[in-house]
Amino acid sequence: MPERSHRQVLAFDFGTRRIGVAFGQELLGTARPVTMLSARDGIPDWQQIGRLLEEWRPDQVVVGLPLNMDGTENEMCARARKFGNRLHGRFHLPVTMVDERLTSFEAKGEVLADQGARDFGRDGIDDLAAVLILETWFHQEQDRARSADR
Helix, strand or coil: CCCHHHCEEEEEECCCCEEEEEEEECCCCEEEEEEEEEEECCEECHHHHHHHHHHHCCCEEEEEECCCCCCCCCHHHHHHHHHHHHHHHHHCCCEEEEECCCHHHHHHHHHHHHHCCCCHHHHCCHHHHHHHHHHHHHHHHHHHHHHHHC
16 A cells, blocks of 8 residues: 555545546545446446446545535435445445535536536536545545644
């Protein structure tokens, strides 16, 4: 396993119809969209995920946790946790859940600012939401490292 600050990370924005994927390097603290995977009632094509993991070779996986605005969990949280547990169980990579409140809202705002109107139901923004989830995780890790150095 590489040094903490040099980890390569793949992030997933779990959804019942689509799962957004982003990749980033912890050293840079930035992420970029990779793809959006189709899902059937939250169940992805695990072979497709295996191919992504083989191609990108992450040291860490991050999965967005869609908490309610008051911080409580809901049914989608349970499903996202199950997805994260299955990622860990199938591919034996460390998986961290990250609070993703407002990432989809923020991703929609970015797309509207850049491209104008868009059919989010058809086109989706899940890969951009995965970028925001991963960048949130990078910031949290930087904060943890600073706190540990004190």
